[in-house]
Amino acid sequence: MKIGVPIEIKNNENRVGMTPSGVFELTKRNHTVYIQKDAGHNSGFLDEDYIKAGATILDTIEEIYDIADMIVKVKEPIEPEYSLIKEDQVVFTYFHFASSEVLTQAMIESKAVCIAYETVEDKDGSLPLLIPMSEVAGRMSVQQGAKYLEKPIQGRGILLGGIPGVPPAKVLILGAGVVGVQAARMASGLGANVFILDINMKALRHVSETMPNNVISEFSSEYNIRKHIKDSDLIIGGVLIKGAKAPKLITKDMLKDMRHGAVMVDVAVDQGGCFETTKPTTHQDPTYIIDEVVHYCVANMPGAVPYTSTMGLTNVTLPYVIKLADMGWKKACKKNKSLAKGLNIVNGKIVYKEIAEAFDLEFETV
Secondary structure: OEEEEOOOOOOOOOOOOOOHHHHHHHHOOOOEEEEEOOOOHHHOOOHHHHHHHOOEEEOOHHHHHHHOOEEEOOOOOOHHHHOOOOOOOEEEEOOOHHHOHHHHHHHHHHOOEEEEHHHOOOOOOOOOOOHHHHHHHHHHHHHHHHHHOOHHHOOOOOOOOOEOOEOOOEEEEEOOOHHHHHHHHHHHHOOOEEEEEEOOHHHHHHHHHHOOOOEEEEEOOHHHHHHHHOOOOEEEEOOOOOOOOOOOOEOHHHHHHOOOOOEEEEHHHHHOOOEOOOOOEOOOOOEEEEOOEEEEOEOOHHHHOHHHHHHHHHHHHHHHHHHHHHHOHHHHHHHOHHHHOOEEEEOOEEOOHHHHHHHOOOEOOO
């Protein structure tokens, strides 16, 4: 199979879809891998590294899309890429369709085979291709939240962990999944008082059993959220509903009850966000303020640490890329039920129910 890896052109997206190690594994199986010139540069991988691993370097993104049977990338295609995607071409990446009807319609019109990292699902319900990026984003949410709590960036001017004689900040985390647990681990390690809310009692028990004493678990309800936001300094939204839009857990009217200079970090922004006031931002312009509350809603947070993120992503995506390359998408998805869950749009048809429901479009089975 001919596999293409283009440069990511989303704003400040520094990751790349495959490491040289991944290229080596594919080329030794007699697949051909085309890497766009300098695609790995911002992640710390040079063209020479890819060439040594067996890749062919092409100059332009147009050449990559034109020659490849399968495109392997990191983020969803954006408007300049729509016309480059071909009928029957496999595109394997994060799509987050439920957050963008424009992208959904564009991929329907392309008649490509769209396999989304974020909906590949194991038997236990876990999302193996989302986990490493959720781990990165969860940890980064605390780093960024701590930074934007500083007064020069219009935050409250509070140190997350406090100092002797001065109490630490209060961190409220919505969701006890991968993002929430990683955020709690970071925030508690810095000495903050952490409250983590979820409706999944199994997840809350896990938090109580594994986290230090400065992490308190509580069942999530609108009443409890309204109670906690009044004195929280940093709020992290990490709620995920597989393939669907995130629920709006903090509404605009709640902001008036929050501390001025408090920071909200919405890690669920890729799925529409779990704050009503969320709108996607970029690493170049990451924050905005509504009702004196700082919002950080960067849609590709792991792109700021591309070496770590690219390595972590290839670790989990490569086995699936190999299956797709060795068998073709139809046979691979038939044999591997986890991979089959990644099928979102196939030859112009929506085959993932939650996406069809998000935009009231027709759903069909593969």
